[in-house]
Amino acid sequence: MTPPAHSSDRLIGVLILFASVISEALGQFAFKRGASRGPVTGDGPSIGPFAAIWKNFRWILLGFAGFIVDGLLWSATLFYLDITVAHPLGSIVFVVVALFSRFFLREHLSPRRWIGIGCILIGATVVAFN
Amino acid sequence: MLSYESPPATAAAARTPLRVWIGLTIAVVLDVPVQLIWKALMIKYRDPDRGPKYHSADHSISWMFHNHHQGMLAWFVWQQARWFLRELRTWALMSLFACQFFDWIWVLGNADLSFAQPFTALSYVVVSTCAVLFFHEHLSPLRMAGIAAILFGVILVGSSEHKTTDIELPILKEPT
Numbered sequence: 001m002t003p004p005a006h007s008s009d010r011l012i013g014v015l016i017l018f019a020s021v022i023s024e025a026l027g028q029f030a031f032k033r034g035a036s037r038g039p040v041t042g043d044g045p046s047i048g049p050f051a052a053i054w055k056n057f058r059w060i061l062l063g064f065a066g067f068i069v070d071g072l073l074w075s076a077t078l079f080y081l082d083i084t085v086a087h088p089l090g091s092i093v094f095v096v097v098a099l100f101s102r103f104f105l106r107e108h109l110s111p112r113r114w115i116g117i118g119c120i121l122i123g124a125t126v127v128a129f130n
Numbered sequence: 131m132l133s134y135e136s137p138p139a140t141a142a143a144a145r146t147p148l149r150v151w152i153g154l155t156i157a158v159v160l161d162v163p164v165q166l167i168w169k170a171l172m173i174k175y176r177d178p179d180r181g182p183k184y185h186s187a188d189h190s191i192s193w194m195f196h197n198h199h200q201g202m203l204a205w206f207v208w209q210q211a212r213w214f215l216r217e218l219r220t221w222a223l224m225s226l227f228a229c230q231f232f233d234w235i236w237v238l239g240n241a242d243l244s245f246a247q248p249f250t251a252l253s254y255v256v257v258s259t260c261a262v263l264f265f266h267e268h269l270s271p272l273r274m275a276g277i278a279a280i281l282f283g284v285i286l287v288g289s290s291e292h293k294t295t296d297i298e299l300p301i302l303k304e305p306t
Contacts (some may be wrong), residue, residue: 001174011174012154013155020219026212028243029243031234031238032238034238034296035235035236035239036239037239049232049235049236049239052235052239053235060235062161062228063241081184087178091235091251092177094225094247094248096252097244097247098244098247100243101242101243101244101247103202105242105243105244106294107243107244107290107294108288108294108302109244110291112286112287112289112290113244113245113286113287113290115283115285116282116284116285116286116287116290117244117283117287118247118283119280119282119283119286120248120278120279120280120283120284120287121283122276122279122281122283123251123254123277123278123279123280123281123283124276124280125276126272126273126275126276126279127254127258127276127277127280128254
């Protein structure tokens with residue numbers, strides 16, 4: 001099956017790729033929420049990881065949904081875009097997950113961590129382009 | 131009333147505990163067999179001799195869909211699914227996915243998402259190294275520079291504080 005060769009396909013491919021990146025970040029965010037084991041109700045004791053999965057199973061299900069949708073959309077992306085374009089663009093997931101962590105999980109991202117994520121973005125782009 | 135105030139972002143612990151490092155190592159190491167087995171499974175699926183008898187390369191799914199052969203389409207999809215379900219590689223892959231899931235939940239329970247997630251970029255490095263070691267692929271200088279940038283970035287992220295606090299998110303807070 002050869003990919004379609006219209007000029008608008010590149011735009012469609014990039015849009016699907018962004019949707020795929022967002023759903024992956026959503027999956028990671030939901031898994032993080034599902035893994036929360038802190039004293040979520042008052043000063044109660046911390047619970048184990050399996051208890052956390054059981055307790056937060058709605059978040060875990062949302063996480064699975066996010067990763068499944070991500071897999072489907074990524075397949076669609078590869079149908080519209082060459083892998084040499086899709087892979088470097090896909091590495092923006094590191095920035096998107098960092099933004100999700102900052103704004104939805106209230107994590108503290110130090111300048112050092114931002115610079116590290118920037119280096120990984122550049123490195124992943126260079127590796128994927130070759 | 132739910133309170134929407136977030137706690138002050140302070141560094142809880144300076145040192146990253148060993149359990150986080152072990153969990154991250156397992157995550158990166160498990161990714162190699164996952165990638166290799168997935169690739170091998172798809173190669174076998176595409177092979178006319180070893181793949182399913184009724185193959186999507188010969189029977190267009192979109193043709194069946196647009197010509198309203200829904201029964202044929204369902205039967206065809208079932209043929210593909212049955213082929214995958216009979217493959218040992220599929221089950222190996224599923225087991226590895228389960229291991230990855232529990233390991234990742236373990237890591238996320240002990241560290242920030244923005245701390246742990248950048249480590250997954252190390253699989254680029256591991257896959258490149260494996261390609262050079264086992265398949266004798268050539269490593270260009272530019273690619274080497276990219277790997278160096280990833281490693282440097284991961285070292286920077288790894289040396290930052292692994293956890294903000296025991297974050298209490300607004301939705302999880304008890305009503306006061």
